[in-house]
Amino acid sequence: MSRQAFLNRLREGLRDMPAGAADDIIADYEAHFVEGEAAGRTEAEVAAALGDPSRLARELKAEAGLKQWEAQRNPSAAAGAVFAVLGLGAIDVLILLPILLPIAGVLFGLAIAGVALFGVGGFVFAIGPFVGTGRDIGAAMLAGVGVMAGGLSLGSLTALATIGFVNALVWYGRLHLRLLKPALEPTEARS
Numbered sequence: 677m678s679r680q681a682f683l684n685r686l687r688e689g690l691r692d693m694p695a696g697a698a699d700d701i702i703a704d705y706e707a708h709f710v711e712g713e714a715a716g717r718t719e720a721e722v723a724a725a726l727g728d729p730s731r732l733a734r735e736l737k738a739e740a741g742l743k744q745w746e747a748q749r750n751p752s753a754a755a756g757a758v759f760a761v762l763g764l765g766a767i768d769v770l771i772l773l774p775i776l777l778p779i780a781g782v783l784f785g786l787a788i789a790g791v792a793l794f795g796v797g798g799f800v801f802a803i804g805p806f807v808g809t810g811r812d813i814g815a816a817m818l819a820g821v822g823v824m825a826g827g828l829s830l831g832s833l834t835a836l837a838t839i840g841f842v843n844a845l846v847w848y849g850r851l852h853l854r855l856l857k858p859a860l861e862p863t864e865a866r867s
Contacts, residue, residue, distance in 0.1 A: 677720060678720070678723070679706075679722070681723075682705070682709075682719075682726065682729050683702060683705060683706065683729075685729035685730055685733075686701070686705060686729040686732060686733055687702055688733075689729060689730050689732070689733020689734065689736075689737075690702070690733050692737065693736075693737060693740060697740065705726065708726060709723075712725070738849055741753075741757045741849075744757070745757035745842065754838070754839075754842045757842055757845060757849070758776075758845055772848075779841060780841075783837060783841065786830060786834040786837075787831065787834045787835075789827075790827045790828070790829075790830035790834055791827065791831065792827070793823055793824070793830060794823075794827030794828055794831065796823055796827075797820045797821065797822070797824030797825070797827055798820065798824055800816060800817075800819055800820035801816075801817050801820025801824065802820070803816070803820075804817035804819075804820055805817070
């Protein structure tokens with residue numbers, strides 16, 4: 677494969693990344709070709725040593741997604757990390773999807789339950805003074821506060837479980853990259 681064909685396929689694979697990051701990566705791989713040619717290697721030999729540019733782009737995007745999650749723990753970074761791990765290969769999706777969907781469904785259900793409990797508790801707290809007399813008012817208000825606290829606790833535990841789930845996926849992605857990278861590199865690149 678020629679230098680231009682390799683870089684075009686790499687650029688195509690990196691099109692979803694920020695322009696500056698993709699340009700830096702392309703410049704690094706152009707430097708590999710320059711160094712290889714200076715050492716007397718052909719463009720085809722350098723391209724073969726670097727590996728498949730499409731697979732390389734997926735690995736680079738996965739690594740960028742994992743680094744973004746480590747830098748900023750927010751929902752968009754979590755989604756980026758999850759999709760980065762899933763984007764490593766079709767086999768991974770087939771293996772991980774039956775595991776990920778039920779876990780994600782349970783976490784989503786618990787989050788909805790936490791919000792619902794908080795809302796019901798707020799309603800009971802607000803309506804308490806208008807129902808009954810004397811002790812009934814205080815009991816209704818305290819019951820509302822208790823249900824709100826339960827909803828808040830459930831939401832907090834769900835958030836912690838979600839962060840742990842995303843961290844487990846990031847760990848899996850890093851392990852995947854570490855284990856498969858040597859197997860995917862051509863023999864010339866390892867020597």
